[in-house]
Amino acid sequence: MVQLSAKDQLILDALTSGCVRTCARLISRIERGEPGLVELLRALYMAGGSEKIIGITGPPGAGKSSLVAKVIGVLRRRGNRVAVLAVDPSSPFTGGAILGDRLRMIGHATDPEVFIRSMASRGRLGGLAKKAGDVLTVLSAMPWDFIIVETVGTGQSETEIMHYAAVVVLVQTPMAGDDVQAAKAGINEISDIYVVNKSDHPDADRFRRQLEAMVGLGLRLEGDRLWRPPVVKTQSLVGEGVDELVDQIGQRFRTLAESPELSRQRFRHRLRHRVVEIVREMLERDIQSGNGMLPDSRLEPVLAREKDPYELAREFLSGGT
Amino acid sequence: MQVSERIKVIISMIGLDGHTMGAEVVARLLRDAGIEVVYLGVNQTPEMIVQAAMHEDVEAIGISSHASNYNQVVELVELLEKNDLKHVKVFCGGNIPKHKVVELKDKGIAEVFPPGSSGKKIVETFLNGTRGGKWSN
Structure with a gap:
């Protein structure tokens, strides 16, 4: 058992009952690297539970934030409470940052059942921020139905999201390269669901076919052979294809729930x-x-x-x- | 353990003001001064900005105003106070007439930057206004 101070106990109680203000303040303390938070984080882990973290990754400008906005919309219509952690890069020179994910999500800016937090990567190179693990421990202890983690715009080797999210969605756009690009190791391998965003582009179907061909060859864990990662075409600005994407995300969570050994294996890997x-x-x-x-x-x-x-x-x- | 003193602020337009250039330039200046800037862009209501300030736990908000919509900036200050976010300072810049500058400051806007304000002064005001001048790069 974790013994908490009276003050920390108050914070824990506020978080488990969904207090967004407490959550925001605690995330700042974590980001500052304030000492003495370990006991609270331990208790928060114990209070957390069901795996409900969706990772959204992909190159800069692919439409991740706009897509997340639309995904939030569909999840909200289906009665879910949603938290978003959106990471953008810090300057290697000054440490400053422009955090520009939230502005794509203004449709949810006053929804009390949606929490959006921007985070600067602060020198971390894998696509997330150094403190993302602790922040997700906080969010997991709260009554969110889903937590969406949006990475920085990634390249080929920023695969860190796979260590945090239960389900990973890779967002790409047409004209992102030929079938050899799609066959390369790294970020192409870590995804449960592939998205071709900006799919009104004439090249969208060719790109989708290339991805499908590559996915068909994919290496999958024992016990996960039934899941062939789908390729979903979306247009994040107008919401086209987003219902299907959310359906596929839900389907992925279900297949994992139906294969407890597989889920545990993936969970053990993340742990x-x-x-x-x-x-x-x-x-x-x-x-x-x-x-x-x-x-x-x-x-x-x-x-x-x-x-x-x-x-x-x-x-x-x-x-x- | 090393405690990071990183400053986080919001830069936004308010109401139906579509003039983004000033806000984007200031966001860049602040970024280059080591500040983390949550850029909210256009079409923001005071309610939206207040919710963002609470979620993001920022220390200050900079509003770019080029559409004579000063009353919304005042509304923002009042709404922050109502939501227990009085510690969040509000700065404002743009084509704001001199007599309005006095009025806005009277109503709780921490500083106003009229046309011709230097980037250096804006950055310094944000730094001094947030961490009492203790901040260094």
Whole structure:
């Protein structure tokens, strides 16, 4: 059991009953890297539950945010409460950012059953932000029916979303390359559902066929052979194809629910990644920070080449001196 | 642990004001000063901006006004107060006549940037207004 302070208990209660204001403030504290949040996050994980995270990824300008706006619309019509975490890149020079996802979603700007939070990537390169895992722990503890995570505009190798979302949707556009591009490893492989957005383009059907051919060859986990990732054509500005996309997302959640072993396998994979992420963060804090778990004196022998950094790392991990 | 002092603000138009260039230039200036800018664009009502301010937990809101719709900026300030978001400062810029500048400041707008305001001054005002000048790049 996690023992919480009275203050944290209040926050936990507010979140589990859906208080958006509390959620917004806590996300800021997480983003600031405020110390002392671990106990609360532990309790939030325990309070969280059903897997309901949808990842939306794809290259810049493909229409991810506009599509998310329309997906929210369909989910709301079907009676769901929705939270969105939308990540945009930070400047490598100043750390500043233009967070421009929310403006595509203004149709839901005053809906009390929709929460939208923009987040800057702050130097993280995988398509999300360093604190995305903690933020999703918060959102998962709240009574949202679905949580949508929109990545930064991705390239071929930003596949981090697969470690966070239960269902991944890859949004692309026509003219995005030929069948060899579609066959390349990386982001093409991680998706449960493929979207060809801006499908009023004359090249849309050719691109859809290429994707379908590539998906047909796909490598899938044992127990997941029945799911052939569908390719859905959409026009996010007018909402064309979005009902079908939401149907397919729902269908994917159902197939996963009907294959408990497969779901657990995917969940275990995400958890393993999450634990590594937490360990990495703890180590970074212990090693890099001024309080010096790795003081100069321990580095000296390596500097003098009496010891190697691999041995020092092993000692550090096993807690030796 | 290192605590990040990153500042987050909203830049938006309000009402039926379609003149985006000023807001986009200011958003870029703030970005280049290390600020995280939630850019809301056009067709925003005071209610929408208040909800965005609450969701995004921003420290300040910058409104670009080129359509004489000052009363909506005042409405925004009042609505923030009603929603327990009084700590969120509202700045405003655009083709705003001098006598209006005084009036807007009287009604709680933290600073007004008339035509000719320098980018440096705008950035400094945002930085000083949010973290009491403690912020550094």
